[in-house]
Amino acid sequence: MYSDLLHALPDVFAWTNFAAVVIGVIAGIVVGAMPGLSATMAISVLVPFTFGLEPLVALGLMAGIYNGAMYGGAIPAVLLRIPGTPAAVATTFDGYPMAQKGEGGFALQVAVVSSSIGGIASAFALMLLAPPLSKVTLLFGPSEVFWVAVFGLASIIFLLGGNPIKGLISACFGVFVSVIGSDPIYGNDRFTFGQLEMLDGINIVILLVGLYALPPVIDLLETPLKTDGVNSSKLGTEPIWKALPRMKYWKTWLRGSLLGIWIGILPGAGGSMAAFMSYNEARRTSKNPEKWGEGEPEGVAAAEVANNADTASALIPALTLGIPGTAVAAVMLGGLLVHGLQPGPMLFRDNPDIVFGFMWQFLFGAILLVLLGGSLATNSFARLLNLPRPLLGSVIIVLMLIGVYSIHGRMFDVYLMLGFGAIGWVMDRLKFPLPPVVLGLILGGFAEENLRLALRIGRGDPMVLFQNTTSLILVALTVAVVVGPTLKKRFIDSRKKA
């Protein structure tokens, strides 16, 4: 197998194939950086176009876009508090406060270096450990996946913000939105009001663009022209080699990479959950957790390393089992099928040069990220976002429409997005936290579906949920992570009182 890996290398360096990766990374950063455009949308627009391309050109483009976009999403997350992709939500927590403190440039550099590290780690996992890791995926049946979802949902309690009631309202709202569409078991409609467009559920991108991009656009238009919040002179940019020594986040990078890789190989949850969990864990183990949320660079590092660490690893179950770990991997699977690459154990044997070449492209995409992203983002891109506020606002409106329309090619989604936008604006003004909505939407229906599948497998007996070690470990982990800190806090409080 490792000789196949080396054998595939020369093809990757054929200039068209390599150029595809470079173009892909740049396009990915741009797409990620545009509020409203997402990696899922970019790759789904690209797939029909790749029918006429050589496999490694097409796959190189996709690998580049995926890597680039996962970092690109951090740019507006830091500068405008608009996550460019769903996975960049956690990047706003500390990235935006950093930009307000005049450290936006450093935040972006931390983001690009962390993204690159996560991407490289993930690419290595894909190249070297795909077969054993796909066995890990097999351990996770419906009841185990249910517990993973519960584990993720439990972390909402760390995202509730200042007012827990409002945080819980956000979470309930997110979970409720996740059940809209056809029932996961019976297929009958739930809250679709006869609209076929809603049968497949609410796409995360529609909700995200509405909730996260529309309120800042209104802000841009609301405040008169002169009072500009962030501009490039305040970015505090310095050359990246000078900034590098200030980044000492090895533990966070390692943990984030492992978490990202792990979430990636589990079907369904994807980058946003990886970023949230990595952020929570890094904060929990940090020496100064109270400073998080106020501009702690390590928070940006934690989120960005994890949301890139699931990119290549999400392809492990996709390539070996046909089940994509993330929404983007799902679209890429289509791109593979187009070129006659059918997922399964035979794939590695039948098309080694293409499959292993694709893996190399992931690695090079991640490495290129630092070179291209480092200069591109901190210089040109940050300046683009420094347009006059009304102009920037109007351009983002157009991008939002394009991004949402292109997912399925229908206006219905745009109107839906505007509805979520209105809700998002009210939530933003009344300080309802938005992250619980996102996590609730991603994990709510996912948990329900797997719970009900597990119960069917157990023919109604709930004990099926506790029947094997993997489930029990996950239950214990959930309890430890959720109850642990609360108990610890109580304990410390009671000792203080005493």
Added chain:
Amino acid sequence: MLNIFKKTAIAGAMILSAGAALAEYPEKPIQVIVGYSAGGGTDVMARTAAPFIEKYLGDGASLVVKNMPGASGQIGVTEAANADPDGYTLGTFNLPGMMARTIDREAEYDRDSFTYLANVVNDPNVIVTSKASGLDTLDKLLEEAKANPLAITVGMSSLGGDDHFALIKLEKATDTEFTIVPFKGSAPARTALLGGHVAMGILNISEVAEFQDQLNVLGVATNERSQFAPDLPTFKEQGLDLVNGSMRGFIAPAGLPEDVQAKLIEAFSQLSDDQEFLDAMAATANPVEVVTGEEFKQLTSDLYDLANGVWQTTPWN
């Protein structure tokens, strides 16, 4: 008298316009509406077939695939059913799904809404069991199912799909009962089988061909061995009359001018002898079985009756 005159005039006009159509069709690009995202099985079928159809239509014909994903293909097929029947809008069609949807939910089309061109893909069902289950022959499976009704869990891609109908046929033919676990799609169902989380699965041959070593494939629901995987035995060989599968083809809105319809069917029927096309389809996991025109219509009608019969006795939602 006036009436007769009117009728002849209309008929004449129709012949004229039809003649014009024959002379010129296709004079502009033909749109093919695919009800799934780019890169899905149906989309790949349409895009693989498109250049061959162009070749057989001749005259520089051009087919443009348009994806209208959503609601398991229902959005796209509804759009195709309601398009102008001029031969410039075709659509992909999935069986038994498209017919089952007219039964289990409100649909703006029925089996008479289409001109049936050709069914191109027939992906037969297979019964597989996980290695962990120990049920490595059909006999062992049926024995266990009879001894412990409902004890065997069956993973499949959804309720009301071809897998589900195959299971119902199996249950009827062998007087057994299974516990259905409907996953969202066949890949998760297959993964649960590989991990041993469900004992048995009903999938399609294209979905298990790559996984023959990791699963027990007990049989294929075809009359004769499938060319897609000729080493796998049919159920008929094993004394069980079970034939079922998932089909994908092309339709046009009802009321297509006859000559346009004939020209299209003629083009589609040539697909089955085109080795280049067959190879391209095999590479993308699409077992080909071309059935055109009236036969395709009859096939759809039969599947509708089957689905309706099942729905009347055991509705699935």
Added chain:
Amino acid sequence: MTESRKSRLTRPETLTAVGIILVAAGFLVPTYDLRAISALLPAAMLIGLIVLSVILLLADQRKASAGEDAEPMTKAPKRVIGAFLMIVSYALACDFVGFYVSTAITIPLVAWTFGYRSPLGLLLATVIVVGTIWAIFDYGMSQDFPTGRFWGR
């Protein structure tokens, strides 16, 4: 007295809480038609929303009786409403008149209305944005945007 009672009821949080309660209660109606297992999660979430909103409502009213002023949602309601209306009309225009025409009009219109008045800048921005979108999506990716229902198919 009536004046203050009215203002107590129009506090943004109170209004939002009442809104959530009404909408959630409305969504509860269709859950009766669902199977128990299908209705379980959505109904739990809706009831959760109602209960939490009641708590929010009470907390806000307590603040009101304590004499705390509610922060207004916006200091420039006209601009906010204007922005919302423009965005909605842009979406409608794309749907009915067509994407490119609407976009070419909306970019300068919105930017001009909200305070950016340099004609050259507006022209440049519009040409660059529309041109880039056309080049990438239409020309490069043959991606169709709405052509306008108004003009027929």
